[in-house]
Amino acid sequence: MKIRKGDTVQILIGKDRSRRGKVVRVLPKTMRVVVEGLNMRKKHTRPRRQGEKGKIIDFPAPLPMARVGLICPHCQKRIRVGYRLLADGRKERRCRKCDGSIN
Known part of the structure; x- marks a missing residue:
């Protein structure tokens, strides 16, 4: 794998194009990477206990490795x-x- 955890990469395609970030996780089976603070998605969670409210959680979603470029x-x-x-x-x-x- 040419991209490893801790590398700095630049997004090539999509809404975060030309932004840079640090690789948090590499998923070799699916050829994807998770970049810190980029490609953020929202997840709606239900309340677990009575009286608790549901939440909206932001998390970085995996990107295909072909959509990121390594920065020297x-x-x-x-x-x-x-x-x-x-x-x-x-x-x-x-x-x-x-x-x-x-x-």
């Missing part, structure tokens, strides 16, 4: 991810524009 922490631009093998055998994510490390 060094050059602050939307990028594509490249990979490089390190000497100890680990794989490192790299920015293809400025060649900076994303990990």
Whole structure:
């Protein structure tokens, strides 16, 4: 997965287009991400106890990964991810524009 939890992403399509936020959760099976404070939805809840009122809860809904672009922490631009093998055998994510490390 090219996008991980904690990455900064930019929304490409929809009502929150061009806004940036931090990835809170990645859902690999459905290829979706949850971005903090973006793509907010409202959920109406019923009262649980007698005398309690119902509530409207705001929560961030998952977005398809194709609708977000990764932001490089060094050059602050939307990028594509490249990979490089390190000497100890680990794989490192790299920015293809400025060649900076994303990990």
